[in-house]
Structures are given as structure tokens and as C-alpha cells.
Amino acid sequence: MSKQHPIIAITGSSGAGTSTVRVAMEHIFRRDGINAAIVEGDSFHRYNREEMQRQVELALQEGRNFSHFGPEGNLFDRLESLFMEYSERGTGLRRYYLHDQAEADRYGQKPGIFTPWTLLPPGSDLLFYEGLHGGVITDKVNVARYVDLLIGVTPIVNLEWIQKIHRDTAERGYSAEAVTDTILRRMYDYTHYIVPQFSCTDINFQRVPTVDTSNPFSARDIPTLDESFVVIRFKEPRKTHPDFHYLLHMIHDSFMSRRNTIVVPGGKMGFAMELILQPLIEQLIRREY
DSSP states (O other): OOSSSOEEEEEOOTTSOHHHHHHHHHHHHHHHTOOEEEEEGGGGBSSOHHHHHHHHHHHHHHTOOOOTTSGGGBOHHHHHHHHHHHHHHSOOEEOOBOOSHHHHHHHTSOTTSBOOOEEOOTTOSEEEEEESOTTOBOSSOBSGGGOSEEEEEOOOHHHHHHHHHHHHHHTSOOOHHHHHHHHHHTHHHIIIIIGGGGGTOSEEEEEEESSOOSOTTSOSSOOOGGGEEEEEEESOHHHHOOOHHHHHHHSTTOEEEETTEEEEEGGGHHHHHHHHHHHHHHHHHTTOO
């Protein structure tokens, strides 16, 4: 952790909805004129798309566990090195994973591969990471120790699976059966490398639907935000200093469920994120947090 070169990380599983937090953060950065160095978690996968498919097939043949969630599929050591170097000197190496043709065209490359490693632009106010492993801890690395503000996005698991199935079938062309197989194949790594991070997060945003999601593999629609509540848990209120009275006043129909937990209507999730996170980010920039 570093007051001089702060790091903010959003961590969440595939399909969890971390993009909602990213949009809220972008609003804050733009309003406050913050120059953030952006790092995408996908860029720390070990293999490009074709190589990953070969590794998955090989692991299945050999009866091994292998996925994007675990250490074999990622460069945890390089992520830890980036966070350490940025916290000490405000620099470090990053690259991009080119998800689709539109992204690939900007770099004159094909989709499914990585751009070369390059140094972060100098003079950034903070580093902002969004991905799967912003708070990962293993027997070899401890990424979480370098993060000044760690935010978790973790809908209840059935909703997470519904969101992933709908996203991967609609946007990425996979069959529902293939996505279901991926969910099941990743389960070991999910429970060992994704879930434990949410015990380290400073703030968790967990969306809970108010409609039936008992069979996520047959759900026809993703529950809307208005069909949900968001449970927001502060790990150590003495560290983040949430003003619960102010939040209850500003967010209509919100309520406290525990001394460190506020529940807000799903449609107010983005608004709640900005109310909560903007003061914390401004304190980081002023070196007060």
C-alpha cells in the first residue's frame, strides 16, 4: 500500500458485473480530473485464446483442473510485481488483451491475442485495476497487500451464472451447454481463488434478486436492477468511515441490515457506488486515506 502511488482494485468473477463499478469509477475520475492508469485483469492471463483452448483440452484429457480462475492460467507473479512497482515508484508494465475485432483493429492485430508489454504512462494519480484477481492471495503471491482500496462485486452465485450464460451466448456466440460446462469446470478454482478475495475486500457490492433464480441454467432473462437489492458491506467501517446517515437520507428505500451493512434498491446501485466511492478516492488523492 502506498499513499504516494495509490492502487484501487475491483475484483469479481466472470459475469459478476464489475463493469458497473468501472463506469461509476470513470464518472468519478472525469468529474474530479483524476488521471488514472487503467489495468485490465484479462491482460494477465497466461495464454492467448488459441493457446488457452489447447491447454483446456489437454487438461481435460489428463484429468487436471485448469481454468482462467486459477494460477496455471494466469500470471499472478507479474500482477503482484506491477502492483509492487507502482506502489513504490508509480510505474510498471501492462498490456492489453484484444477481445474482439474492434479492439484488435486499433492495434493492427487480430482478436484473441495480447499487445506487447509497455510501461504505464508517467504522471498518473492512481492505478485502477478491474478483473478477476485484484485481491488474490496464494502460497506464492499476495496481490491484496499492495491495494489501498479493494472493492468486491459479487452477486449471489445463481445470478452470477445467469449473467454469464446470457452474456457468453449473446455476445460471444457460445452455446448454453458450453457455458454451463465452463462454469462447472472452473468450480474448484472459483472456490479457491475467487471467493476468498471477498474476505479481503474493503467494500463488497452484492446484488440479490427478488425473483426466482433457483435454476440459473434454464432462466430466460436476467433479473433487472429494479428486481434486485444490493447488499453493501463495509469490512472495517473505522477504515472507510461510511456516513450511513447520509447514505440512508440520499438513497430512497435503503436500510441497514447490520451495523456495517446497508441495503439499497438495485436501480440505485450505480448512484450508491458513486456516493460511497468518490469521497474515498478523493481522500486517496489527498493522501489522507
